[in-house]
Amino acid sequence: MEKNSERFFEWYTKEASAQERIFVDSVMSLGNEYFGDMRFEAGSITSDFIACQSSIDGGKTWIADEVSLPDALQYFSYDWFSYRIEKMEAKCAYFDWLKQEIVISPEYANDDATILHELIHLHEFVIHDGPWFFHDALLWCLYRDLRGKVENLDTKIEEHGHILNETELQSQGGTHDILFLLKSFDLDLRKGYPLGTVFGYGRTEYFAD
Numbered sequence: 001m002e003k004n005s006e007r008f009f010e011w012y013t014k015e016a017s018a019q020e021r022i023f024v025d026s027v028m029s030l031g032n033e034y035f036g037d038m039r040f041e042a043g044s045i046t047s048d049f050i051a052c053q054s055s056i057d058g059g060k061t062w063i064a065d066e067v068s069l070p071d072a073l074q075y076f077s078y079d080w081f082s083y084r085i086e087k088m089e090a091k092c093a094y095f096d097w098l099k100q101e102i103v104i105s106p107e108y109a110n111d112d113a114t115i116l117h118e119l120i121h122l123h124e125f126v127i128h129d130g131p132w133f134f135h136d137a138l139l140w141c142l143y144r145d146l147r148g149k150v151e152n153l154d155t156k157i158e159e160h161g162h163i164l165n166e167t168e169l170q171s172q173g174g175t176h177d178i179l180f181l182l183k184s185f186d187l188d189l190r191k192g193y194p195l196g197t198v199f200g201y202g203r204t205e206y207f208a209d
């Protein structure tokens with residue numbers, strides 16, 4: 001994974017259109033506000049889960065230890081990525097893993113739900129740059145947090161995770177794993193959207209039970 005900010009600043013200051021600058025500003029503000037858990041930031045559900053303590057007096061007193069994160073999480077920055085607005089007929093947006101780029105159609109460039117959807121893809125890409133247990137920690141923390149908030153969560157996960165459903169989604173728009181589903185529920189709840197809004201693919205009707 002490339003962690004180079006220069007390309008972004010060159011583009012942002014010299015080439016980006018006014019609409020692209022507004023779009024990128026939305027990406028960064030939504031990202032900073034809603035994705036602390038996927039960055040394992042202090043105070044998030046994930047950083048509490050991986051917190052470590054040590055004692056030098058046989059357990060009488062404990063102090064918090066610094067947790068070493070993979071570089072991609074420790075130094076994460078949205079300017080490692082590219083952002084582009086391009087008119088598309090078949091889809092509203094996508095995240096390109098090879099180019100580390102979010103591409104969005106102009107009519108969706110101001111749509112928070114679409115931007116949040118692509119930001120989940122971006123952050124899953126970042127998580128996958130490190131050891132797999134960060135993916136598992138995030139999956140567990142989201143599940144633990146949502147199980148009291150989303151009705152019939154286990155059923156929703158089982159239906160979504162079935163191989164026939166995942167395969168169909170894969171052919172339509174790439175991988176949307178169970179972690180993706182849970183993070184999209186977290187965002188729906190925090191934004192006050194009907195369940196399934198951030199996920200898309202007609203899932204608001206599917207999850208409305």
Ligand SMILES: [Zn+2]
Nearest residue numbers: 117121173176
């Ligand atoms: Zn997607």
